Amino acid sequence: FFSIFTFSPLSRFSGDPKMTKFRKLNRPTGHRMSMLRTMVSQLVKHERIETTVAKAKEVRRLADNMVQFGKEGTLCAARQAAAFVRGDDVIHKLFTELAYRYKDRAGGYTRMLRTRIRVGDAAPMAYIEFIDRENELRQSKPPNPQPPQRPAMDPWTRSRLSRQFAPPKEEKISDSDS
Numbered sequence: 001f002f003s004i005f006t007f008s009p010l011s012r013f014s015g016d017p018k019m020t021k022f023r024k025l026n027r028p029t030g031h032r033m034s035m036l037r038t039m040v041s042q043l044v045k046h047e048r049i050e051t052t053v054a055k056a057k058e059v060r061r062l063a064d065n066m067v068q069f070g071k072e073g074t075l076c077a078a079r080q081a082a083a084f085v086r087g088d089d090v091i092h093k094l095f096t097e098l099a100y101r102y103k104d105r106a107g108g109y110t111r112m113l114r115t116r117i118r119v120g121d122a123a124p125m126a127y128i129e130f131i132d133r134e135n136e137l138r139q140s141k142p143p144n145p146q147p148p149q150r151p152a153m154d155p156w157t158r159s160r161l162s163r164q165f166a167p168p169k170e171e172k173i174s175d176s177d178s
Helices: 029-046 053-072 075-082 088-101 155-165
Strands: 048-052 110-117 124-130
Touching (some): 029 048, 029 053, 029 088, 029 124, 048 053, 053 075, 053 088, 053 110, 053 124
Antiparallel strands (some): 048 124, 110 124
């Protein structure tokens, strides 16, 4: 009963304590988590790494969550990010440089670009990199503009406006009664 609710560093990301939403990458759990933590830390540090496509897809999810922590900027977010990534310089970069760079962007902080087929085992390789930086491989699209916020309406006005656009209801007259 109690073992279902054990905390793991990634349980916040997956929404499931068993973490079935992640790829297993043919590794035991400890090795996989350690590898992903190292890869996310290296991505934040160097801003571009080359890896296999399957690993890049997993790293992209986690790296976007780390940038989201950096944008929150709270002590709780700093502790959650520090529990996952490795190195004080990585934490500092997340909460200063990357948080400032992506303050106007709602998501999609990384991109994956497929590059080649690896010679040894024919694994498809890809670059994963942060967007909107110097020396990026491909220019990024501008972020989608946010729709303008409409002022809140009181319920009476909203009801009156919805009645204005809706046609009046017609009652069905059945011929079987006559």
